Amino acid sequence: MTRLAYLGPEGTFTSMALDSWPDADGAERVAFGSVDGALAALRAGDVDGAMVPIENSVEGGVSATLDALASGDPLVVVGEVLVPVTFVLAARAGTVLDEVRAVGTHSHAWAQVRGWMHARLPDAAYVPTLSTAAAAADLAAPTGQEPPYQAAVCAPAAATLHDLDVLAEGIGDMQAAVTRFVLVARPGSTPPPTGADKTTVVLFQRDDHAGGLLELLEQFAARGINLTRLESRPTKASMGSYCFSVDVEGHIRDERLGEALMGLKRICADVRFLGSYPRADRQRATIAPRASDADFTAARGWLHGLRDG
Ligand SMILES: O=C(O)C(=O)Cc1ccccc1
Numbered sequence: 001m002t003r004l005a006y007l008g009p010e011g012t013f014t015s016m017a018l019d020s021w022p023d024a025d026g027a028e029r030v031a032f033g034s035v036d037g038a039l040a041a042l043r044a045g046d047v048d049g050a051m052v053p054i055e056n057s058v059e060g061g062v063s064a065t066l067d068a069l070a071s072g073d074p075l076v077v078v079g080e081v082l083v084p085v086t087f088v089l090a091a092r093a094g095t096v097l098d099e100v101r102a103v104g105t106h107s108h109a110w111a112q113v114r115g116w117m118h119a120r121l122p123d124a125a126y127v128p129t130l131s132t133a134a135a136a137a138d139l140a141a142p143t144g145q146e147p148p149y150q151a152a153v154c155a156p157a158a159a160t161l162h163d164l165d166v167l168a169e170g171i172g173d174m175q176a177a178v179t180r181f182v183l184v185a186r187p188g189s190t191p192p193p194t195g196a197d198k199t200t201v202v203l204f205q206r207d208d209h210a211g212g213l214l215e216l217l218e219q220f221a222a223r224g225i226n227l228t229r230l231e232s233r234p235t236k237a238s239m240g241s242y243c244f245s246v247d248v249e250g251h252i253r254d255e256r257l258g259e260a261l262m263g264l265k266r267i268c269a270d271v272r273f274l275g276s277y278p279r280a281d282r283q284r285a286t287i288a289p290r291a292s293d294a295d296f297t298a299a300r301g302w303l304h305g306l307r308d309g
Pocket residue numbers: 007011012013014015053056085106108109130131132133179
């Protein structure tokens with residue numbers, strides 16, 4: 001039976017992402033306390049895939065995931081899921097808002113309720129937890145000592161699951177917040193192109209010089225490839241040393257993307273391919289004029305003709 005890891009416990013936004021993953025039906029779900037734990041189990045071969053958060057429309061990239069994918073044994077993204085996120089403030093039955101002196105939640109959830117907290121609980125301390133559902137679970141049934149917080153920011157479903165009272169709902173600063181999750185696997189088979197795909201790569205520069213990032217981006221621009229995410233992350237080797245984590249429209253089997261990746265391979269110290277996979281929103285790639293597969297194949301045919309006389 002297929003085993004799929006996820007950032008648990010049950011009731012996390014990641015567990016909801018897994019609920020909506022088509023291949024999760026009939027698979028065994030294995031909860032992990034952290035993204036690192038889930039990805040380590042995948043690398044070790046204990047599970048067949050892992051669902052992890054990668055990007056949020058309010059807070060940006062999830063560093064723990066971006067960094068875990070950028071180093072270590074290679075892994076690839078095989079699919080993505082978008083989940084709308086709404087937050088509640090949950091507490092044990094009988095707790096009133098005035099009694100809340102500290103709030104436990106995941107760092108990405110805290111970043112999305114800062115405005116509400118500032119307005120309604122300005123003196124509350126923030127206690128980071130491994131996930132939103134872990135904060136709720138520990139409040140309902142502490143596994144060790146009493147948790148150092150009286151309320152948790154979590155999904156409405158996590159409050160229900162743990163029989164907690166909802167002190168306030170819809171507390172996110174942006175009502176339309178969406179988190180993007182990816183299903184990660186060991187390298188093997190890349191999903192076939194659908195015409196509405198994304199490709200993720202991490203680019204490591206050879207050296208730091210003026211225009212270095214521009215040179216990387218030119219490889220995409222010259223072939224009419226649109227970027228959907230670009231983030232710099234420290235390589236952790238030394239101060240000021242960064243790599244670039246990039247999502248682009250298109251599939252590695254698209255001619256234009258293949259040529260861009262070859263260009264990057266020539267100029268970068270390393271190019272880590274993190275997968276080509278169907279877009280969750282099914283939005284087809286915009287292909288710039290003269291950047292279709294047929295345009296590239298015709299140009300290559302012309303060159304071969306010249307070379308072969
Ligand atoms: O803690 C969770 O529930 C997660 O799945 C991570 C997360 C936290 C906040 C927003 C989206 C995902």
